[in-house]
Amino acid sequence: MWATEALRRGNRMLAAIDTVKNAAPDMVVTTEVCGCSWTDHGECALLTSNRRVDREATFELMAAMALAHAKQGADIVSPTAMIDGTVRAVRDYLNQNGMPDVGVNPNLAIHTSLYGPFKTLMGTNPQRGDRRGMQLEPGRADREVLLQADRWLDEGADALTLQPVLTCTDLLVRLRDHVRVPLVAYSTSGEYAALIALGEQGMVEYHAGLLRAGADLILTYAAEQVARALEAAR
Ligand SMILES: [Zn+2]
Structure with missing residues (x-):
């Protein structure tokens, strides 16, 4: 193999x-x-x-x-x-x-440019094409994400991860209404590049928004900065 x-x-x-x-x-x-x-x-x-x-x-x-x-x-x-x-x-x-x-906890991956920095770092850019065929199309993802969520749950998923979230918060809300398993919002590497411009307080507000939209857990490159900001505010 x-x-x-x-x-x-x-x-x-x-x-x-x-x-x-x-x-x-x-x-x-x-x-x-x-x-x-x-x-x-x-x-x-x-x-x-x-x-x-x-x-x-x-x-x-x-x-x-x-x-x-x-x-x-x-x-x-x-x-x-x-x-x-x-x-x-x-x-x-x-x-x-x-x-x-x-x-x-399988993935619900929507096609996006926001995976870029991760793919470059990990050397996972495929030699041919761009993996788009294996991801959900952003233009149709409002329905497809629910179908794929049902398939993963049928196969035995205990939780679901949505990525990216910056451009897909609407999908997080739809998923929250559709499933009862824990939802993980994966804020991708390309999002982090944008979040830096928001500053620490902006990052905290962004992540709070993801929780409000329905995320139970957040996977984020900004974890350390957000944790520090929350700690300082205590
Ligand atoms: Zn892969």
Whole structure:
């Protein structure tokens, strides 16, 4: 199987989980489960010899990655490739291996330019195309996000992550009205570049707005600044 580094003992992801859990044992750790940081072609999925998505091999990889993260101490795993079947594959494999308490929190990714800095940093720009076919189209996402949310819940999702949020707050509100599982708002790397211009107080107000719109949790690059600002205001 390709992307073997993704499953190597002590790889960067597993070492990071270990480091965080040692430094802050009570902190909830959630990990990305996806191929794109580990494949030489930068695609989220494994490919067949004629460059099509190899669904079976991809499911196997995602399931094995999720179990490796869970065994290392991850509390929640997030399958981020938008490939139907991956959430079921991950959920079943965790259950079969005695990890029913580890949450599965898949992604609802809307196509946006706001993933840019992350993709460059992680080297996950695919060699061909732009992954748009695997993300929801912004112009139709008002309906598609609800359909995809239902699919993930059918496959066994415990929570859902929406990204980006700066340009998709309306979708957060729709999801809040539609589902009862926890919602995670993922404020992406490109958003952070914009949030810097808002300043610390503006960042706090932005994140408070996400909570008001329906987020239960926020994943954000501004976490440290917001935490400092909240601490100072006490
Ligand atoms: Zn990916």
